[in-house]
Amino acid sequence: MNMEQATLVGCDFSSSPTQRKPIVLAFGQLAGDRIVLQRLTPLDALAKFGHWLGEPGCWVGGFDVPFGLPRELVEHLRWPLTWRECIEHYAKLSRAEIRETFAAFTAARPAGGKFAHRAFDKLAGSSPSMKWVNPPVAYMLHAAVPLLLAAGVDLPGLHAGDPQRVALEAYPGLLARELIGRRSYKSDDVAKQTPERLIARKDLLDALEAGRTRLGLRLKLTHAQRDALVADASGDSLDAVLCMVQAGWAQREGPPRWGLPQTLDPLEGWIVSA
Known part of the structure; x- marks a missing residue:
């Protein structure tokens, strides 16, 4: 299938998904300068996410998960300096070992x-991928990236895989801040699910629908929807x-780089559209 017709996927990831806090997949299609949302699919287990990744398909996906660790950290720990070997080493650690190792470093x-930090964290406003709390992105990397690798998907700039299933690191906060500044639009804490945050979600959607x-x-x-x-x-x-x-923008930029810079560090990766 021509990748210009590929399905678009957006993934809000959870490292410990449940029915109450699932992984959420958004599916859509690019039509000119419009992205049509087709459906939202919740997944309440990592095994279901791994199964979906491994299915044959034709998609370009943006995943809200760090795909790599900071080079400075990896060099300091004397872990492998090639991406695949580094991820395979990381996947063998328990969450407790990750926490202890990173806590000792800090x-x-x-x-x-x-x-x-990774080279682009400041540019994107993203959390360092070694953070294990608020948000626990180090655990998200630990849960998600080995599944991406096992599923054989293509990780541009990092690891060649099935060119019909293209996975890119995305970051919703980058696009949200462009459209509504630093206003908060979400919270998992029911007490913080305020009218102000509801209005911010409406404003964010208005801006997305208007193409601002x-x-x-x-x-x-x-x-x-x-x-x-x-x-x-x-x-x-x-x-x-x-x-x-963000995946739609990458799809329009097209292969082989999908909008990623030539200068990206092949150990750290890059956030699409940063």
Whole structure:
């Protein structure tokens, strides 16, 4: 199948998915400068996510998961300096071992510079991929990336796989901040699911539907889809849609780079559209 007709996927990932806090996949299609949302699919187990990844298909996906660790950290720990070997080493560690290793690294560093960062973190406003709390992106990497590798998908700039299933690192916060600034639009804490955050979700969707983004794309929703995205106060569905829009931009940029810079570090990766 021609990759210009590929399905778009956006993934809001959870490292410990449940029915209450599932992984959310948004599926859509690029039509000119419009991205049509087709459906949202929740997955309440990592095994279901792994099974979906491994199915034959033709898609370009944006995944809200860090695909690599900071080079500075990997060099300091004397872990393998090639991406695949580094991920395979990381996958063998338990979460407790990851936490202990990274905590020891941060303990030895000065205040204000505790974490190692990837080259683009500042540019994208993303959390360092070694953080194990608020948000636990180190555990997300540990849960998701070995599954991507096992499924044989293509990880541009990092690892060659099935060119019909293209997985890119996305970050919904990058696109959200472009459209509504630093306003908060989501919370998992029911007490913090305020009218202000509801209004922020509406404003974010208004901006996406109007195409007020430098990506040059407009989101097409039905009334029911729009209502559902506004109603999801956790923001998980909306984050999946934001990742799908970033995947749409990558699809328009096309292979082999999918909009990724020539200069990306093949150990750290890059956030699409950063």
